Amino acid sequence: MWPGVRCSATGSVIEIDLSGHRLNGSITPQIGALSKLKCLNLSSNNLRGELPSSLGNLTQLAVLDVSYNEIHSIPLEIEKMENLVSSIIPLQIRNLKKLMTLHFGNCQLYGSIPPNIGKLKSLVNLHLSSNMLVGPIPSSVNKLTNLASLVLDDNQLNGSIPQEIGRLTNLVTLDLSSNMLVGPIPQNLGKLSRLESFSLYQNKINGSMPLEIRNLGKLSYIDLSYNNLSGQIPSFLGLLSSFSSLRLDSNLFEGFIPSDIGKIKKSR
Incomplete structure (x- = not known):
């Protein structure tokens, strides 16, 4: 019942939309434990630092949006997220053929x-x-x-x-x-x-x-x-x-x- 969080019928978190929620600090590496996550929108906040390498564990993620923050480094592990269809990704990545x-x-x-x-x-x-x-x-x-x-x-x-x-x-x-x-x-x-x-x-x-x-x-x-x-x-x-x-x-x-x-x- 948390605002911005949606779960599947089996109780797995499948969507997080916390855009424009005035979040600050860095993104926790524990985000990588949400293996069923399909949509992650953290845009328009005050997040800083680098994206955690654990994002590479989110292999079902289709949407990733961290725009309008102060993210300065994105790990190469993100290339494992082959289901991305609409995203913000590091410029080094070339394997996301559905993007x-x-x-x-x-x-x-x-x-x-x-x-x-x-x-x-x-x-x-x-x-x-x-x-x-x-x-x-x-x-x-x-x-x-x-x-x-x-x-x-x-x-x-x-x-x-x-x-x-x-x-x-x-x-x-x-x-x-x-x-x-x-x-x-x-x-x-x-x-x-x-x-x-x-x-x-x-x-x-x-x-x-x-x-x-x-x-x-x-x-x-x-x-x-x-x-x-x-x-x-x-x-x-x-x-x-x-x-x-x-x-x-x-x-x-x-x-x-x-x-x-x-x-x-x-x-x-």
């Missing part, structure tokens, strides 16, 4: 995105925003062809946007804003025909806007502000009738604002 959602937002992570992230081929949502991640976006991300949402904003990622990003044809949301990315916008971006939201705000992207962007007929939000984009503002933007928000400020554009932009009736 669909990886949400590590605002977890004070540092280091680089592991190059083997592409092995999590069932991923639909990859959110690593508001951390201290450095280094390039690994090219293996382009193997995550089921991705609908790729959110890596507010980190310190550098290098260029992978040229093969056009393989992620199921993408609806792509947010790479507030990083240190350089180079041009890849032409292959034009293959993301389902893309609705695209943000590169506050990077060091240069070159001109590729003509291929005109193929993004579902694009409703685009923010390319605070970069080093140059050349003329392309007139084809006026042909994208789905626009509700368009930001190009604080770049190096020259020339006139194309009159066709006036055809964007929803833009604000």
Whole structure:
């Protein structure tokens, strides 16, 4: 009868949801004794330290959420949890082939995105925003062809946007804003025909806007502000009738604002 705890008919604890309960301290290693646990949600608390290695004993766990805490270390034993389908996991783990959602937002992570992230081929949502991640976006991300949402904003990622990003044809949301990315916008971006939201705000992207962007007929939000984009503002933007928000400020554009932009009736 404890709040946030659910048991099976045989009396085994199968679900713990204590999100937003102002818990503090560390997670006890005794959590690993709950061998029948299927859902563990401790998000939005004040928990600190590292996750106990005993979590590896929770082989039936399908949902693990410790986001919005101050967890700074996650043990490799977590890779034993092969039934995870929606979780927050250490970036080193590559064997969770059923994983669909990886949400590590605002977890004070540092280091680089592991190059083997592409092995999590069932991923639909990859959110690593508001951390201290450095280094390039690994090219293996382009193997995550089921991705609908790729959110890596507010980190310190550098290098260029992978040229093969056009393989992620199921993408609806792509947010790479507030990083240190350089180079041009890849032409292959034009293959993301389902893309609705695209943000590169506050990077060091240069070159001109590729003509291929005109193929993004579902694009409703685009923010390319605070970069080093140059050349003329392309007139084809006026042909994208789905626009509700368009930001190009604080770049190096020259020339006139194309009159066709006036055809964007929803833009604000």
